[in-house]
Amino acid sequence: xxxxxxxxxxxxxxxxxxxxxxxxxxxxxxxxxxxxxxxxxxxxxxxxxxxxxxxxxxxxxxxxxxxxxxxxxxxxxxxxxxxxxxxxxxxxxxxxxxxxxxxxxxxxxxxxxxxxxxxxxxxxxxxxxxxxxxxxxxxxxxxxxxxxxxxxxxxxxxxxxxxxxxxxxxxxxxxxxxxxxxxxxxxxxxxxxxxxxxxxxxxxxxxxxxxxxxxxxxxxxxxxxxxxxxxxxxxxxxxxxxxxxxxxxxxxxxxxxxxxxxxxxxxxxxxxxxxxxxxxxxxxxxxxxxxxxxxxxxxxxxxxxxxxxxxxxxxxxxxxxxxxxxxxxxxxxxxxxxxxxxxxxxxxxxxxxxxxxxxxxxxxxx
Numbered sequence: 001x002x003x004x005x006x007x008x009x010x011x012x013x014x015x016x017x018x019x020x021x022x023x024x025x026x027x028x029x030x031x032x033x034x035x036x037x038x039x040x041x042x043x044x045x046x047x048x049x050x051x052x053x054x055x056x057x058x059x060x061x062x063x064x065x066x067x068x069x070x071x072x073x074x075x076x077x078x079x080x081x082x083x084x085x086x087x088x089x090x091x092x093x094x095x096x097x098x099x100x101x102x103x104x105x106x107x108x109x110x111x112x113x114x115x116x117x118x119x120x121x122x123x124x125x126x127x128x129x130x131x132x133x134x135x136x137x138x139x140x141x142x143x144x145x146x147x148x149x150x151x152x153x154x155x156x157x158x159x160x161x162x163x164x165x166x167x168x169x170x171x172x173x174x175x176x177x178x179x180x181x182x183x184x185x186x187x188x189x190x191x192x193x194x195x196x197x198x199x200x201x202x203x204x205x206x207x208x209x210x211x212x213x214x215x216x217x218x219x220x221x222x223x224x225x226x227x228x229x230x231x232x233x234x235x236x237x238x239x240x241x242x243x244x245x246x247x248x249x250x251x252x253x254x255x256x257x258x259x260x261x262x263x264x265x266x267x268x269x270x271x272x273x274x275x276x277x278x279x280x281x282x283x284x285x286x287x288x289x290x291x292x293x294x295x296x297x298x299x300x301x302x303x304x305x306x307x308x309x310x311x312x313x314x315x316x317x318x319x320x321x322x323x324x325x326x327x328x329x330x331x332x333x334x335x336x337x338x339x340x341x342x343x344x345x346x347x348x349x350x351x352x353x354x355x356x357x358x359x360x361x362x363x364x365x366x
Contacts, residue, residue: 001035005057006042012050013200014043019057026058027067028091028116028150036094044101051203054124055108055196061135065115066091068144068295081279088279091116091150092271095123100214104207106199109186112136114174119150122159126207127186128198129177137185138174145290147255149278154262154270158213160184161222162233166259170241170252213267224263234260254281316340324355333359 005017016039020026043052056062098105107121109129118137121127129135139148139156147153147169157165160183167173180186190198212218223230234256241252258277262270281287307313319335321328324346335342336359344359346352 014049014052016054017057026063029067040097051104053199061111062113063117099123104209108195108199119152122155128188128195129186130195136174137180140172143172145287153258250284324352329355329358
C-alpha cells in the first residue's frame with residue numbers, strides 16, 4: 001500500500017501510519033479509498049494482529065477530509081445514479097468493515113481531523129486526541145454545499161445525540177480537543193507526542209472491539225423521532241432549517257432527512273440511507289456550484305492561478321485605510337492582527353482618533 005504503513009509490535013498491536021505520498025496534508029483520495037478495504041482485510045485476517053492504532057505520518061495534521069476534486073469526479077459528470085451511488089458507498093462500506101472487523105481499533109489523532117478525516121476516526125472504537133489547541137475536529141461539509149457522507153450523520157448522532165450533532169453539522173462547527181472531549185466525540189486527551197502510546201495502552205488493557213451502536217442495549221442519547229423529548233429536535237429543527245434556508249439549500253434539508261430516517265434503523269441500513277441522500281445532494285446544481293467556487297476554484301486561486309506572469313510576489317508591510325469609521329476601523333483591526341502596520345486617515349483628527357480607539361477597545365476585549 002502506498003498510503004498506509006503497518007508496523008506490528010511485540011504485543012501484537014499494529015501501528016498504521018496514514019501518510020499520502022507527495023502531499024503536505026493527508027486527504028481521502030480515490031487511491032486512499034481503494035486501500036482502506038485492503039487495510040481492513042489485513043487487520044481482520046492477520047493472526048499476529050491483536051488490535052490496531054491509526055495515526056498520521058504528517059506534521060501538518062491527521063486528515064483534512066475528502067479530496068473533492070478527486071472523489072466527486074467519480075460521482076458526477078455524466079455518471080449514472082447507480083454508478084454514483086456505488087462510488088459513494090465505497091467509503092461507507094469500507095469504514096463499516098473497519099468497525100466490524102472484530103479487533104479493537106483506536107485512533108491517535110495528532111493533528112486536525114476534518115470532514116472525512118473525522119469520519120475515519122469515528123469508525124474506530126476509541127479516539128485519543130493530543131492536547132494541542134491548534135487541532136480542530138469537525139464536519140464542515142455543509143460549507144461547500146454537502147453534508148457528511150462517510151457515516152458522520154449516523155455515528156456522530158449516535159455518540160452525542162440528535163440536537164448537538166445536528167447543530168455541529170449544520171453549522172460546520174469545529175471542536176478543539178477539550179471541547180471534543182467534553183462533547184463526547186473523543187474518549188481521551190493525551191500530551192503532544194503521546195497519543196499513540198495512549199491508544200496502544202487502551203488496546204492492551206482490553207479495549208472493546210464493538211461500537212456502542214452495535215450493542216443490543218444501545219439507546220440513542222436524547223431519544224429519536226418517537227421519543228417524547230427526541231421528537232422536539234425534529235419539529236424545531238425542521239422549522240429552523242426552513243427559516244434559515246428558505247428551501248433553497250438542499251444540503252441542510254437532506255442532512256436532517258438522513259438523520260431522521262437513519263436513527264430509526266440499524267447502522268448498516270442507516271449508512272445506505274446516508275449515502276443515498278449524500279449522492280442526491282452531490283448531484284444538485286447548488287452543491288456542484290459551491291464545490292467549484294468555494295473549493296476547487298479557491299484552491300487554484302490560492303496557488304496563484306490568475307497571477308500575472310513575470311510580476312514578483314510582494315507582501316504588504318504598511319497599509320493606509322481611508323476612512324476611520326466602523327468599517328475602516330474594523331479593516332484596520334484585521335490588518336493589525338495580521339502583523340501589518342496600519343495608518344488610519346479621516347477628514348478630521350477627532351474622527352481618526354475615534355477609529356483608533358475602536359481598534360484599541362477590540363484588542364482589550366481579547
